[in-house]
Amino acid sequence: MTLSRKWAAVNVPKVGWVRFRLSRPVPVAKSYRITYDRAGRWHIAFAVVPPPVPGPGTGQIAGVDRGITVSAAVSTGELLSCPGLTEAEQQRLKDLQRRFARCNLGSNRRQRMKAAIAKLYARGRDRRKDWVEKTSTDLARRFDVIRVEDLRIAQMSRRPKPKPAPDRSGAYLPNRRRSKAGLNRGILANGWGQLVRRLEHKAAGRVEKVKSAYTSQTCSVCGHCASESRKSQAAFRCVACGHEANSDVNAAVNIAAGRAVSARRETLVQVSLKREPQLPTSA
Ligand SMILES: [Zn+2]
Incomplete structure (x- = not known):
């Protein structure tokens, strides 16, 4: 759920709604993963398969x-x-x-x-x-x-x-x-x-x-x-x-x-x- 241009929230089971700052537009995703890195930062990552980048088609x-x-x-x-x-x-x-x-x-x-x-x-x-x-x-x-x-x-x-x-x-x-x-x-x-x-x-x-x-x-x-x-x-x-x-x-x-x-x-x-x-x- 998007709250504003900078903030969004997800409903985490057993935790409730968690607000997070958007570092990039959130794509439509089925699942996500929340991690805590050694620098003490929490991250949320959405699993999406990115579309492949098309080549120029010139045989380059x-x-x-x-x-x-x-x-x-x-x-x-x-x-x-x-x-x-x-x-x-x-x-x-x-x-x-x-x-x-x-x-x-x-x-x-x-x-x-x-x-x-x-x-x-x-x-x-x-x-x-x-x-x-x-x-x-x-x-x-x-x-x-x-x-x-x-x-x-x-x-x-x-x-x-x-x-x-x-x-x-x-x-x-x-x-x-x-x-x-x-x-x-x-x-x-x-x-x-x-x-x-x-x-x-x-x-x-x-x-x-x-x-x-x-x-x-x-x-x-x-x-x-x-x-x-x-x-x-x-x-x-x-x-x-x-x-x-x-x-x-x-x-x-x-x-x-x-x-x-x-x-x-x-x-x-x-x-x-x-x-x-x-x-x-x-x-
Ligand atoms: Zn030579």
Whole structure:
């Protein structure tokens, strides 16, 4: 039941009428769920199946790559970055965590710190969600086929196994756990998994997963595959033809072309190698 432009109410069994503020227009829904988050906020969510976003119908293909320097790169050359916490907010989070660690167990102060930390995390999460929604709608609307790299996020996020030293001295060999942890944080913070999931909802049947091996080392113009072409994290310069590009965009063009290369450096998916390689970049 809508009360005004800003307020509405629902009849919750055993509780009675509960008033809530509208953050968006309420669609016709059969069910709802009320939740309480760690930042101390109550939410009401209505279950509706959103209508799929129609594509342009022009056969436009885009490749989207999970970026390293930005959150995602599109084969059109666009670099998308998912917002998180600002520098100042990250600093504040660090301070709060340090103070939290020094609080006495069970103290009120500790509880307050905990709530403040949760609130900051929730802020970052909300921003990321907002970005994911806007970006997925935009991509679904502009392109008929959206190719993404087939990354197994769950696999990549798994903790690396400890490697015991072969002489069984009880010591462990380095297993790159720290660096992997950093990478995982990056992936999760960038909301890549969320973006792909929402894309699959909105552009149902129009999202294709392409094997991602070597897409970052392969030239999107001549197809030459060499690790030396990857000059740095950000820059790609083909050692064969001299093509220069942002390395994430170069990979996104390969993904758009459905071009994936096996470990033996053979082309596995030969979707559009015979086509003009730059085709998918037309905006
Ligand atoms: Zn080249």
